Amino acid sequence: MGAGGFWSLPGRAGRGKMGFMKRIVVWWALLQGLLSLAQAQGVAVSAALSLEHNQLLPDEKMYLKLTIENRSGQDLMLGATSDWITFTVQGEKNSMVPEVGTNHVYIEGETTVPPGLTASRDFNLTPYFDFRQPGHYTVKATVKFPQWPQGLAVTPVSFSIVNGIRLANQPPGPVGVTLLHGPGNQPPPTRNYILEKSDDLGSMKLYVRLTDASSGQTVRLVPLGLYFSYSEPDVKLDRFNDLHVLHQTDAKAFSYCVIDTLGQILERRTYQYTDKRPALQADGAGGVAVAGGTRVVSASDLPPPERQPPATPVNASFPGSRPGQDK
Numbered sequence: 543m544g545a546g547g548f549w550s551l552p553g554r555a556g557r558g559k560m561g562f563m564k565r566i567v568v569w570w571a572l573l574q575g576l577l578s579l580a581q582a583q584g585v586a587v588s589a590a591l592s593l594e595h596n597q598l599l600p601d602e603k604m605y606l607k608l609t610i611e612n613r614s615g616q617d618l619m620l621g622a623t624s625d626w627i628t629f630t631v632q633g634e635k636n637s638m639v640p641e642v643g644t645n646h647v648y649i650e651g652e653t654t655v656p657p658g659l660t661a662s663r664d665f666n667l668t669p670y671f672d673f674r675q676p677g678h679y680t681v682k683a684t685v686k687f688p689q690w691p692q693g694l695a696v697t698p699v700s701f702s703i704v705n706g707i708r709l710a711n712q713p714p715g716p717v718g719v720t721l722l723h724g725p726g727n728q729p730p731p732t733r734n735y736i737l738e739k740s741d742d743l744g745s746m747k748l749y750v751r752l753t754d755a756s757s758g759q760t761v762r763l764v765p766l767g768l769y770f771s772y773s774e775p776d777v778k779l780d781r782f783n784d785l786h787v788l789h790q791t792d793a794k795a796f797s798y799c800v801i802d803t804l805g806q807i808l809e810r811r812t813y814q815y816t817d818k819r820p821a822l823q824a825d826g827a828g829g830v831a832v833a834g835g836t837r838v839v840s841a842s843d844l845p846p847p848e849r850q851p852p853a854t855p856v857n858a859s860f861p862g863s864r865p866g867q868d869k
Contacts, residue, residue, distance in 0.1 A: 586613035589685050590697040597742045599706045599749060600674040601760040606681065608696065609662040612655040619688050620661070621652035626687075631671045632680045639671050639679065676703050706738030706749060711774055713737075716755035717783035719803040733761065733803050735785045737777065739769055746771045748789055752805045762805030767797055776821055781828025784808065788822050788832060796820045798832055810844040813837055 587610065594605035608627070612618050620626055631639035655661040673679050683696040716732035732755035740747050748769035752761045768791045769775075775789035785801045798820075800809040813820040813835040820835030839847045 586615075587611065587618065587687075587690070587694060588613075588697075589683075589694055591681060591683060591699040593699050593701055595742060596701045597740070598668075598701060598703055599738065599740055599763060600676075600703055601668065601751075601763045602749075602765070603763070604666050604668045604701075606665045606667060606699070607662050608665065608683065608685075609660060610655055610685065611660045612657055615657050616689070617657065618655040619652070620655065620663075620685070622688055623686070626685065628684050629665075629667060629671075630682045631667065631673055632682070633673065633675075634677045639673050642670055642672050673703055676705055678702050704740060706740045706751070709737040709739060709775065711737070711777055713777050713779055713785055717779065717803060719783075732756070735801070737775060737787070739771065748775065748787075750785065750787065750799075750801050750805075752801075752803070764801055764805055764807065766799050767791060778822045778824055778830045780824075780830045786822055786830040788813075788820060795838075796835065807844055810842060811837055812840040812843070 589608065589610045592607045592609065594607075598604060610618070610620070633639050651663075653661060653663075667681065678700065679702070680698050680700045682698045684693045685696060686693045713735045715734040717735070718729075719731045719733055734753045734755050736751040736753060738749045738751055740749070746769045748766040750764040750766060752764065753759060754761055766787060766789065770790035770792055773790040775787055777788075778786045780786060783803055786798070787801070788796055788798045791797050794815045796813040796815065798809070798811045798813060799807055802808055811832070813832060814837075816834075816836050818834035820832050822830055823833040824830050841847070
């Protein structure tokens, strides 16, 4: 770049040899560049992708967020056409990751972003792209607007797929799936529960991988949260073949989850270590419960904890007074 401006132009000797038509071509190219720069600044729309976790296990749900900032001075319509956003995923050595199926549910939905505001939307690309092999991947996207049909390239984001570490204390399997309406006279499908852990930048996490017993394919990967790896999880099956997992999350806290054969979390509770460590206990009727410790009500509980009604203020000047008597 020359000291006199943004573009480096030929010196006096070079200008003397440059023909008139060549000068016209050079100045026309510069003019087109200035117009493109002005248009880009006039649109003033930016879009970026972000990931909640940059390291995933195979088949783990991807928490991908698209954020669009509108500084254009006009409304931006998103989702007006089926191809308003297109994703591509690149693997090792910039190889293209193939898509899985053609049902792109992630492109549905319309919204309008007013001037000066920012909008975001979450996506899960795991069901739509085959990035189940360990390695490094990059997600790219292009967003189209009705008033800007050429599209806007979104700032890409990268992530890694790593294999989980299978834990030794696996529940027995395979187990039959409880179906309300079975497929004719055919026997119900069977599943395997597999406990896995992964180290995500120093934070150990615990998962339950639900696989088809006949094919070995993953039906669902269920994250159970942080995992205190110095303590083995307590695992039991009940009479419905639901999996009960009690694992330690820190020095004093334990997480208790019940997962069914469809990969749904039926219950989730938090327990605190007291004079006795919490443990799973089976009863004679095929049920499983937590014995020991103290339950701590948490916002992450399933089913959600019932909201307590707010306490009615009492006039402190009259000890023992009841609500409504301090008028």
